[in-house]
Amino acid sequence: MISKRRERKDEHIENYLKTSGHNDPLFDDIYLDHNSLSDINFDEIDTSIEFLGRKISMPLMVNAMTGGGELSADINEDLSSICQSLNIPMAVGSQTIGLEDEEASESFTLIKEKDLVRIGNLGAERSLEDFKNAAGMIDAHAIQIHLNVAQELFMPEGDKDFRGYYDNIKNLLSQLDVPIIVKETGNGLSKEVSKKLIGAGVKYLDVSGSGGTNFIEIEDMRDFVSDYKEFYNWGVPTAKAIIDARSLSKDVFIIGSGGIKTAVDMAKAIIIGADMTALSGEALRYLLLGSYEACLDYLKDMNKRLKIVMALLGVKNIAELKKVDYKLTGRLKDLVD
Numbered sequence: 001m002i003s004k005r006r007e008r009k010d011e012h013i014e015n016y017l018k019t020s021g022h023n024d025p026l027f028d029d030i031y032l033d034h035n036s037l038s039d040i041n042f043d044e045i046d047t048s049i050e051f052l053g054r055k056i057s058m059p060l061m062v063n064a065m066t067g068g069g070e071l072s073a074d075i076n077e078d079l080s081s082i083c084q085s086l087n088i089p090m091a092v093g094s095q096t097i098g099l100e101d102e103e104a105s106e107s108f109t110l111i112k113e114k115d116l117v118r119i120g121n122l123g124a125e126r127s128l129e130d131f132k133n134a135a136g137m138i139d140a141h142a143i144q145i146h147l148n149v150a151q152e153l154f155m156p157e158g159d160k161d162f163r164g165y166y167d168n169i170k171n172l173l174s175q176l177d178v179p180i181i182v183k184e185t186g187n188g189l190s191k192e193v194s195k196k197l198i199g200a201g202v203k204y205l206d207v208s209g210s211g212g213t214n215f216i217e218i219e220d221m222r223d224f225v226s227d228y229k230e231f232y233n234w235g236v237p238t239a240k241a242i243i244d245a246r247s248l249s250k251d252v253f254i255i256g257s258g259g260i261k262t263a264v265d266m267a268k269a270i271i272i273g274a275d276m277t278a279l280s281g282e283a284l285r286y287l288l289l290g291s292y293e294a295c296l297d298y299l300k301d302m303n304k305r306l307k308i309v310m311a312l313l314g315v316k317n318i319a320e321l322k323k324v325d326y327k328l329t330g331r332l333k334d335l336v337d
Helices: 003-014 072-086 096-100 104-109 127-140 151-154 165-175 191-200 216-221 238-248 264-271 281-289 292-313 329-335
Strands: 047-051 054-056 060-062 119-123 140-145 178-185 203-207 254-256 276-279
Touching: 060 072, 060 238, 060 292, 072 104, 072 140, 072 281, 072 292, 096 104, 096 127, 104 127, 119 127, 127 140, 127 276, 140 165, 151 216, 165 191, 178 254, 191 203, 191 238, 191 276, 238 254, 238 264, 264 276, 264 292, 276 281
Parallel strands: 060 276, 119 140, 140 178, 178 203, 203 254, 254 276
Antiparallel strands: 047 054
């Protein structure tokens, strides 16, 4: 069973690099006015924010991706080193295999001594004890509870019983002594789901919308019997998920993820309601198809380009960026209530 889990983790990484990436997070449906009288000194633009009690360099984190497979230790070592050098947070992939296999846990524990915001990750079905152990495994500053109904349904060996997730989340909120981030896995948090989670007391939401890593397609590639292409577009587009969640609460901390590839995407996500953003697939692509330096340069350049966007809009910090006016067009305008 453990060897199968390791094999599956490696297949997820390999299949991600083959995915079509045709889903649309709908950031192109957000229109921003150019500011020709930008009263800004580029060198004084501040992209830093506070997250989990620490000042980070920009509103971006490397999101949950991997752990436990043969490739995972090297990937997590490289990504955690990159995140440390850039002073941005990193979330590990699901730690289930690390709880069940001591050898596999090493691909997670290696980030424990890194000087960065470390975020753990487990599924909503896991017990309080499992979450405590997962947090301890990496000395986590927070832990993600991931909701992956779609992925499990299309995973050949996936779980099909999703009862009790909501009640378990409420129990974890009252019992766990580290902050909890409830996170989708690429199909987006709907307005109704976000409302339920906020009502339960969730303070951090990662919308993980449609438009980024497509686990339905990734799992379909592992299934040589069935063909589920009709479901590849399933999910709530990232931009809609952010707007919907923000409309419900001004206090919940929203992480906009799912199709964040550029600094313009990052800026738009923040303007429409996210407090910070996250990416995973693009970092993985630069790392595996390029190099450590290529991935580092890509993420470093995101910060420079975010400053360019902010200069074009005439804002000098993230608080001002959040107040920029915008208009919705196209499909997004039709979808938002």
